[in-house]
Amino acid sequence: MLLYTSVREAYSKAVKTAIMDHHAPVTSGLLLKLPFSTIFEYLQMLQIISKPMKDIGPRAMFYLAAAVSDFYVPWKDMVEHKIQSGSHILDVKLVQVPKMLSVLRKDWAPLAFCISFKLETDSNILLNKARGALEKYNMHAVVANELSTRKEQVVVVTIDDKITVQRDKSKADDDVKNPLIKLLSQRHSAYIEDSKRTR
Numbered sequence: 616m617l618l619y620t621s622v623r624e625a626y627s628k629a630v631k632t633a634i635m636d637h638h639a640p641v642t643s644g645l646l647l648k649l650p651f652s653t654i655f656e657y658l659q660m661l662q663i664i665s666k667p668m669k670d671i672g673p674r675a676m677f678y679l680a681a682a683v684s685d686f687y688v689p690w691k692d693m694v695e696h697k698i699q700s701g702s703h704i705l706d707v708k709l710v711q712v713p714k715m716l717s718v719l720r721k722d723w724a725p726l727a728f729c730i731s732f733k734l735e736t737d738s739n740i741l742l743n744k745a746r747g748a749l750e751k752y753n754m755h756a757v758v759a760n761e762l763s764t765r766k767e768q769v770v771v772v773t774i775d776d777k778i779t780v781q782r783d784k785s786k787a788d789d790d791v792k793n794p795l796i797k798l799l800s801q802r803h804s805a806y807i808e809d810s811k812r813t814r
Contacts, residue, residue: 647664654684655690657683658715661723662723665677665719665723665724665727669726672726672727672810673807673810674807675728676728676729676730676803677724677727677729678730679729679730680732685711686709686710686711686712687712688710689710714752716729716731716748716754720752720753721753726810728803728806729754729755730758730799731748731752731756731757731758732758733745733748733759733760734760734761734762734765735760735761735762736761736762738761741760742759742770744759745757745758746772749772756772756773756799756802757771757773758770758772759771765791766782767781767782768780768782769795771798773802780795780798781794
Protein backbone atom coordinates (compact mmCIF):
# COMPACT_ATOMS: atom_id res chain seq x y z
CA MET A 616 0.00 0.00 0.00
CA LEU A 617 1.41 3.37 -0.99
CA LEU A 618 0.51 6.45 0.98
CA TYR A 619 1.01 9.87 -0.51
CA THR A 620 0.59 12.91 1.65
CA SER A 621 1.96 16.40 1.81
CA VAL A 622 3.99 17.30 4.90
CA ARG A 623 5.62 20.53 5.96
CA GLU A 624 9.38 20.45 5.53
CA ALA A 625 9.94 20.74 9.30
CA TYR A 626 8.01 17.53 9.90
CA SER A 627 9.22 15.64 6.86
CA LYS A 628 12.06 13.80 8.60
CA ALA A 629 9.90 12.78 11.57
CA VAL A 630 7.16 11.50 9.27
CA LYS A 631 9.64 9.59 7.10
CA THR A 632 11.20 7.97 10.19
CA ALA A 633 7.78 7.05 11.60
CA ILE A 634 6.69 5.43 8.33
CA MET A 635 9.96 3.49 8.02
CA ASP A 636 9.79 2.38 11.68
CA HIS A 637 6.23 1.22 11.11
CA HIS A 638 7.06 -0.81 8.00
CA ALA A 639 10.41 -2.29 9.12
CA PRO A 640 8.99 -5.18 11.22
CA VAL A 641 6.52 -6.07 8.46
CA THR A 642 9.08 -6.08 5.63
CA SER A 643 11.58 -8.05 7.72
CA GLY A 644 9.00 -10.74 8.43
CA LEU A 645 8.84 -10.10 12.18
CA LEU A 646 5.28 -8.80 12.21
CA LEU A 647 2.30 -10.13 10.33
CA LYS A 648 -0.42 -7.53 9.76
CA LEU A 649 -3.66 -8.73 8.25
CA PRO A 650 -6.38 -6.35 7.09
CA PHE A 651 -9.99 -7.33 7.65
CA SER A 652 -13.39 -5.73 7.21
CA THR A 653 -15.78 -7.81 9.27
CA ILE A 654 -15.78 -9.60 12.60
CA PHE A 655 -16.29 -12.84 10.67
CA GLU A 656 -13.06 -12.30 8.72
CA TYR A 657 -11.17 -11.39 11.89
CA LEU A 658 -12.25 -14.46 13.86
CA GLN A 659 -11.60 -16.78 10.93
CA MET A 660 -8.12 -15.33 10.40
CA LEU A 661 -7.35 -15.55 14.12
CA GLN A 662 -8.20 -19.24 14.07
CA ILE A 663 -6.32 -19.92 10.82
CA ILE A 664 -3.20 -18.21 12.17
CA SER A 665 -3.45 -19.59 15.71
CA LYS A 666 -3.56 -23.26 14.91
CA PRO A 667 -0.18 -23.41 13.09
CA MET A 668 1.29 -21.14 15.77
CA LYS A 669 0.54 -23.95 18.20
CA ASP A 670 3.49 -25.80 16.63
CA ILE A 671 6.04 -23.18 17.72
CA GLY A 672 4.74 -23.21 21.27
CA PRO A 673 6.17 -20.60 23.65
CA ARG A 674 8.05 -18.78 20.86
CA ALA A 675 4.71 -17.59 19.47
CA MET A 676 3.38 -14.26 20.71
CA PHE A 677 -0.10 -12.86 20.22
CA TYR A 678 -0.33 -9.09 20.69
CA LEU A 679 -4.08 -8.55 20.55
CA ALA A 680 -4.17 -4.79 20.66
CA ALA A 681 -7.89 -4.10 20.77
CA ALA A 682 -11.34 -5.52 20.73
CA VAL A 683 -12.36 -5.51 17.10
CA SER A 684 -15.92 -4.71 18.04
CA ASP A 685 -18.13 -5.34 21.04
CA PHE A 686 -21.25 -6.01 18.97
CA TYR A 687 -22.08 -7.14 15.43
CA VAL A 688 -25.01 -7.82 13.12
CA PRO A 689 -25.41 -11.60 12.63
CA TRP A 690 -25.34 -12.92 9.04
CA LYS A 691 -28.95 -14.07 9.28
CA ASP A 692 -30.07 -10.52 10.09
CA MET A 693 -28.16 -8.77 7.32
CA VAL A 694 -30.21 -7.43 4.47
CA GLU A 695 -29.39 -8.59 0.98
CA HIS A 696 -30.08 -5.29 -0.76
CA LYS A 697 -29.59 -1.60 -0.03
CA ILE A 698 -31.68 -0.26 2.84
CA GLN A 699 -34.19 2.19 1.42
CA SER A 700 -34.07 5.72 2.76
CA GLY A 701 -37.86 6.11 2.68
CA SER A 702 -38.37 4.31 5.98
CA HIS A 703 -38.10 6.77 8.86
CA ILE A 704 -37.16 4.30 11.56
CA LEU A 705 -34.42 1.72 11.32
CA ASP A 706 -34.17 -0.97 13.97
CA VAL A 707 -30.85 -2.76 14.17
CA LYS A 708 -30.37 -5.87 16.28
CA LEU A 709 -26.81 -6.26 17.55
CA VAL A 710 -25.35 -9.35 19.19
CA GLN A 711 -22.32 -9.42 21.47
CA VAL A 712 -19.14 -10.62 19.76
CA PRO A 713 -18.01 -13.95 21.24
CA LYS A 714 -14.97 -13.70 23.50
CA MET A 715 -12.32 -15.77 21.76
CA LEU A 716 -9.31 -15.10 24.00
CA SER A 717 -10.02 -18.11 26.18
CA VAL A 718 -10.44 -20.31 23.08
CA LEU A 719 -7.10 -19.02 21.77
CA ARG A 720 -5.36 -19.81 25.07
CA LYS A 721 -7.06 -23.14 25.71
CA ASP A 722 -7.40 -24.71 22.28
CA TRP A 723 -5.78 -22.87 19.40
CA ALA A 724 -2.34 -21.93 20.80
CA PRO A 725 -2.15 -22.91 24.47
CA LEU A 726 1.61 -22.38 24.87
CA ALA A 727 1.82 -19.04 23.04
CA PHE A 728 2.61 -15.87 24.99
CA CYS A 729 -0.61 -13.84 24.89
CA ILE A 730 -1.11 -10.16 25.56
CA SER A 731 -4.45 -8.40 25.43
CA PHE A 732 -5.49 -4.83 26.03
CA LYS A 733 -8.13 -3.26 28.22
CA LEU A 734 -9.25 0.27 27.35
CA GLU A 735 -11.49 2.21 29.72
CA THR A 736 -12.58 5.81 30.12
CA ASP A 737 -12.82 5.51 33.93
CA SER A 738 -9.46 5.16 35.68
CA ASN A 739 -11.22 3.95 38.85
CA ILE A 740 -12.23 0.64 37.24
CA LEU A 741 -9.38 0.17 34.76
CA LEU A 742 -6.96 -1.94 36.83
CA ASN A 743 -9.71 -4.16 38.24
CA LYS A 744 -11.01 -4.80 34.72
CA ALA A 745 -7.47 -5.57 33.52
CA ARG A 746 -6.88 -7.98 36.41
CA GLY A 747 -10.25 -9.61 35.66
CA ALA A 748 -9.33 -10.07 31.98
CA LEU A 749 -5.94 -11.49 32.98
CA GLU A 750 -7.59 -14.16 35.10
CA LYS A 751 -10.70 -14.81 32.99
CA TYR A 752 -8.83 -15.31 29.72
CA ASN A 753 -5.57 -16.66 31.20
CA MET A 754 -3.47 -13.95 29.54
CA HIS A 755 0.23 -13.55 30.28
CA ALA A 756 -0.19 -9.77 30.36
CA VAL A 757 -2.96 -7.22 29.96
CA VAL A 758 -2.08 -3.70 28.89
CA ALA A 759 -4.41 -1.37 30.77
CA ASN A 760 -4.88 1.97 29.07
CA GLU A 761 -7.13 4.87 29.87
CA LEU A 762 -8.58 6.59 26.83
CA SER A 763 -7.40 10.09 27.77
CA THR A 764 -3.79 9.10 28.60
CA ARG A 765 -3.21 6.05 26.38
CA LYS A 766 -0.51 7.72 24.28
CA GLU A 767 1.39 8.89 27.35
CA GLN A 768 1.12 5.99 29.78
CA VAL A 769 -0.17 2.43 30.13
CA VAL A 770 -0.01 -0.14 32.92
CA VAL A 771 1.06 -3.71 32.17
CA VAL A 772 -0.74 -6.08 34.51
CA THR A 773 0.65 -9.59 35.01
CA ILE A 774 0.01 -12.29 37.59
CA ASP A 775 2.65 -10.86 39.94
CA ASP A 776 3.22 -7.33 38.67
CA LYS A 777 1.73 -4.01 37.78
CA ILE A 778 4.24 -2.00 35.73
CA THR A 779 3.61 1.57 34.61
CA VAL A 780 5.09 2.29 31.18
CA GLN A 781 5.45 5.90 30.05
CA ARG A 782 6.67 7.56 26.91
CA ASP A 783 10.02 9.36 27.14
CA LYS A 784 8.89 12.97 27.55
CA SER A 785 12.38 14.27 26.79
CA LYS A 786 11.84 13.15 23.18
CA ALA A 787 9.13 15.16 21.45
CA ASP A 788 8.24 12.45 18.95
CA ASP A 789 8.48 9.50 21.35
CA ASP A 790 5.55 7.23 21.88
CA VAL A 791 4.51 4.87 24.69
CA LYS A 792 4.63 2.00 22.15
CA ASN A 793 8.43 1.87 22.11
CA PRO A 794 8.99 1.18 25.84
CA LEU A 795 5.88 -1.01 25.91
CA ILE A 796 7.12 -3.26 23.10
CA LYS A 797 10.55 -3.44 24.74
CA LEU A 798 9.02 -4.56 28.05
CA LEU A 799 6.72 -7.11 26.43
CA SER A 800 9.58 -8.51 24.33
CA GLN A 801 11.64 -8.95 27.51
CA ARG A 802 8.71 -10.69 29.20
CA HIS A 803 8.26 -12.96 26.18
CA SER A 804 11.97 -13.87 26.17
CA ALA A 805 11.78 -14.73 29.88
CA TYR A 806 8.69 -16.85 29.20
CA ILE A 807 10.55 -18.77 26.48
CA GLU A 808 13.46 -19.42 28.86
CA ASP A 809 11.12 -20.53 31.66
CA SER A 810 9.39 -22.89 29.23
CA LYS A 811 12.73 -24.52 28.33
CA ARG A 812 13.45 -25.18 32.01
CA THR A 813 10.06 -26.76 32.68
CA ARG A 814 10.14 -29.23 29.77
